[in-house]
Amino acid sequence: MLKSFRIGGIHPKENKLSAGMAIQSIALPAQVVIPLSQHIGAPCQPIVKKGDKVKVGTLIGKSVGFVSAQIHSSVSGTVLKIDKAMDASGYKRDAVFINVEEDIWEEQIDRSEALVTECNLSAKEILEKIAAAGIVGMGGATFPTHVKLTPPPGMKAEVLIINGVECEPYLTSDHQLMMEKSDEILVGITLVMKALNVQRAIVGIENNKKDAVALFTKKVKAYPGIEVQPLKVQYPQGGEKQLIDALTGRQVPSGALPISVGAVVQNVGTLFAIYEAVQKNKPLIERVVTVTGKEVQRPCNLRARIGTPLTTLIDAAGGIPESTGKVISGGPMMGKALASIDIPVAKGTSGILIVPTLEAKRKAMKDCIRCGKCVQVCPMGLNPTLLMNLTEYEVWDRAEKNAITDCIECGSCSYTCPADRPLLDYIRLGKGKVNGIIRARKN
């Protein structure tokens, strides 16, 4: 029996159309738009102005506040303007527009392919390099990594957990990265283990990626303290709390951080970025993006500079199909539907999923038949149908008592509902309201 989390879960069709497609770098676009808010936390302050010349890796946005991440230019060229631009959030926010000229990199960046395993830096220096490189959680949550790697006072990490699950259907960017950059990721793991001062790391990989499991099982022998654990193919296996449960048998209590059970979780993409930042002095300026969809001509995994227009990536995959009804940034379970494809690739863009119109429309919602299937599948052990009703009727005290704030927004409830009820839509709304009430009470 493969390991898995213990409560709920679903198994949507995997549809990994772009699996095994080698990562291709795409040509530089004529212009990039780099949003100043690509992470959870305070937006960056721009430190360049119109007409400034920048190189690849030049700092252009300085983080303000503790929870924030630096932003670097991903191209060389001239700053055109700093203006509002639509991003994946669906709102217009500040961004730096840069006209691309040549491809000149900052001198300190090591652009060679050679693997660097040696690292003489201290834990503090590693963390400083990670913070300076502006690294955020690459799985899509975009939480600043240096913050996550700094446990609150009095807490100590015991185990590092590496998320190579990629449980979202369609997406293959992490899978492909694991196949092509396994050594770099493993070095990244040793760096983070050093930064956290932990002796043990577990790489969790969903068992539909047997090649990655085999490759990592073979390679970890050279790295003491790192284990590989194949996991049952079950959504949301890659949820932070679910993954810790599956790999260590520890359940993070309601409202607590993973560190409360001694665990820190990092995505494989993030670890690769950490390797590049620490060993190659390369800030986070590019990432792997899966471009996929049933009607897409060439589903593929692309390495794109941050700020590249999505249209450039879609063109590289054969252009936008005639039948397109919906374009999603991320996977089909937790990704965000885009109002426009004229937006740039950001640090959290793990994939672009193009859905044909026929599959894009939601079905009309029917009355709840109280089948309880949402209760069965909820990986947090909540009662989604109750929480939806409580939100609809604005009974916030009961919603709070029924742990609405525990919801991880995985969408298993809405996915399962035979009456097509938009359970998560309401729960997300209620969760926001209840969180607001809790914050107001604390102040």
Add this chain to the structure above:
Amino acid sequence: MEQKLIVSPSPHVHSGDTIPKNMYAVLIALIPAFLVALYTFRLDALLITALSVLFCVGFEYLIVRFVMKKEPSILDGSAIITGVLLAFNVPSGLPIWILALGALFAIGVVKLTFGGLGNNIFNPAIAGRIFLLISFPAQMTNWPSTAMAVETTDAVSSATVLGLLKQAPEALPNLQQMFLGLEPGSLGEMSAAALLLGLVYLLCKRVITWHIPVSILVTVALFTGILFLIDPLPQYNPLIHLFSGGLMLGAIFMATDYVTSPLTKKGMIIFGAGIGFVTVAIRLWGAYPEGISFAILLMNAFTPLINTYTTPKRFGEAVKHG
């Protein structure tokens, strides 16, 4: 790309599960029991079932269209199930007008006055059956002998096993016959074997979980078993209780009705145990020979309360450090 992009909150995929799919799965699971009824009661079974379905679907359509003035969704299959279950709960020789009345009560009063599928408190078929049982006790307990029995004897009506338990425990038939369904009774409650086949199908299709049927059957078996150990009278025999009357039909198809049963596994087990307990209590000490319908109806009323007080096991609640 001509048209405007569609924007909606995540998730963007759906399992494809629908209400009709679940309903039709229940209907398929009822087929073995129907075949047994067809074999035992011949055309009567077909007639009663077909008419009952027709009445239920017809009343639902008419009431929704002309009284509630909404678009009827009779194809969701719920009215068909009510029809079949109502038919399965009455004797094969029931006058048609009584059947129609039962259907009207089940659909019109029990289901639609509460707002239709999903909003009713009581299982319509069960409530319909009880309505008929109380209103027309004579017709509702006039059990024609099974077709097989007719060939050998001249009896036109006979007592059910549970009736015999109450009145003449010495004349009980053997267990094998009861299991296969050759003893008198309502249309669909004949064969425990056929009904169990349906249960296996429903479990495989994941339409229902094991919690409700198993907890009912286990409670009945335990309760009567303890009594049987204390005093081994035939009316305490757990096997007779398990395989007779409407217990299997009720436990597998009526108590598991989504709308009127609890949401959580814990709640389902409390619900099932309650049904099992009340059923045995009525069977042994009540005025009626059969108690499953009353038990389900009673526990239906408790469902909202059970839902309020049973929360699912939350993540992080039980395990702190493994």
Add this chain to the structure above:
Amino acid sequence: MSVILTAVATLGAIGAGSAGILYLVSQKFKVEEDPRIQEVQDTLPAANCGGCGFPGCAAFAAACVNADSLEGLNCPVGGEVTMDRVAAILGQTATKAAKKIAVVRCSGTCEERPRLNQYDGVSNCSIAAALYGGDTGCSFGCLGLGDCEESCTFDAIHINPLTLLPEVVEDKCTACGACVRACPKDIIELRKQGPKSRRIYVSCVNKDKGAVAKKACNVACIGCSKCQQACPFEAITIENNLAYIDDDKCRLCRKCVVVCPTHSILELHFPPRKETPPAAKEEEAIANA
């Protein structure tokens, strides 16, 4: 006969006994309450709309009775008449509050503000607003999904199916503020109803730069400040590319309405001008419709 007597006597005894117990219990658990609270509550409209800022009429009544003066306490639904009555009961004077009414500060109809994508979620503004900026180029404007309509207990605001914008039924609006709180985009504002219901307001909340706003919507405020220059009373301020008319300072001269190049300033219930410039005619038409 004796059976009947016994029955009557028994039932009578049970009845008397129960009454006694009930009396004792009610005395024991009696809550002392200022009788004026009930009296005040009876004069209130019992709409329990929360427009006064208290959770329901009972809480407002208690607040009135317990307060030293009625200053700041106002029942927007009952208005002056109700507050005078409350003041009479409590032997105080009511503070006069100008009658207010809800105004919808968005004129982006389907023609003025083309739809760029299709929203396919629940018909709920809060959910849509949390998802993205909306199905038009303007991420500030009305989403048209009816949270305001849903929140109104007085049936006073409705989404017009043609324009997909909410419209306030002036006779029914009590300025309770429920729609203001319900709107996730802060489009609805309570403004002074004005003499003969005449009012002037900027019907736009778009804070984008002029060109961007104009591109998204024909009737957007572009922050050009022409109205500000035209206003003789300094009632208009421009902040974040958006004009705002202070209804305390506005004297309803209508000069701003005429100069607005995008017709984003609306005037309501004014008589027609003598020499109406052609541009304002449409506004007149919309306002009077």
